[in-house]
Amino acid sequence: MLATKSAQREYHEQQARASASSHHLVPQQPTLIHHRNGQHPPAIPAAYPHPPSATNVSAQSDQHASMSQPTGVTGQYPGSPQLPPPAPVPPPQPAQRHQVVEQPAQPSPSSSQRRAVTPDLGCSRPVVPAARGRAKVLRPRDYYHMARLAATYDPWGAGHGHKMKTWDALLKELKRIGCCGEISTHTLLMNKVNMMVDHHDKGDLPSTNKDIADALDAPEGHLFAAQLDRALHCKEQAEEKARDKDVQSQKKSEENETGGYTLREGSLQSQTNPDEIQASTSSTSADGSAADDAEEDGSPPRKRRRTIDHDMKVLLEKNLDHSQDVAERDDVFQSQVLEHLKEGNRLTKEANDLYAEKQDALLDILRKAYS
Secondary structure (H helix, E strand, C coil), X not given: CHHHHXXXXXXXXXXXXXXXXXXXXXXXXXXCCCCCCCCCXXXXXXXXXXXXXXXXXXXXXXXXXXXXXXXXXXXXXXXXXXXXXCCCCCCCCCCCCCCCCCCCCCCCCCHHHHHHCCCCCCCCCCCCCXXXXXXXXXXXXHHHHHHHHHHHXXXXXXXXXXXXXXXXXXXXXXXXXXXXXCCCCHHHHHHHHHHHHHHHHHCCCCCCCHHHHHHHHCHHHHHHHHHHHHHHHHHHHHHHHHHHHHHHHHHHHHHHHHHHHHHHHHHHHHHHCHHHHHHHHHHCCCCCCCCHHHHHHCCXXXXXXXXXXXXXXXXXXXHHHHHHHHHHHHHHHHHHHHHHHHHHHHHHHHHHHHHHHHHHHHHHHHHHHHC
């Protein structure tokens, strides 16, 4: 029995070695492939397992020998020797995990670098900051043309609904000649021109921009003083005209209120005192003659209508007289406006002549100094 077991064990060991040597192949070595992020991929596991050791083979052969023992009482192995069982297959090894390649620690970014990184994507895309700094200052040439065109276009004296259109046309003209590139709206242009005129008229004001004050107070400010005089004259005329118009409208509203009050009083008296109205209308008719026949007829509605018609006639005559007075005053006002315009043109011409004389004197001094 012992001899049989030892023979079977040796036989099984030989078969196991033969099968292991015949089925074992050399595993392929992984090739080094450069990954696009600079890291190497993990090693590829071997296609076939490693050959079993001698201890495992002997233990497995003992197990197969015990399984192939006869179960009879005599203890003899029945029949011819059986075929050896197939070689044991070891359990598959777990797949190797990806090896983590430790990268060198990078220094922490500064505060400016953190602001430059886009927070939602986490990439190093730079964010262009908004342009900061002081706005560009206008040149003396810009101020000169602003004053000149403002005096020429006269936007203060434009009619109702045309003031902003005039300022817009003034801005377009400035853009056309290459001035005031920093001014984008006609409202901004209007504010700057008004500041220039007010500073030229009243001196330093808290509301005047510092750049405008510096430009007008500079030695080059005398170059466009005459233009500012013209613009100031236009603005004063427009303000005076607006004040006269307000006075006329207020006076007209008061007269209309007085006329309406008279009409209401007459209608109330005709409704509350019909006897007095009848007595007054019976004495005289509408043309001043006697009206005895009207008194005999006795028709109060007709008499009341005659009284109202007479009052309306009186009011219409008064209104006509007032309209004539207003027309005469308008003629006087128009003549005064023409006189003011002529005086303004004369003053402008004198200022221009004086400026030309000063420029000629200055040129003579410069020629003598450099000759």
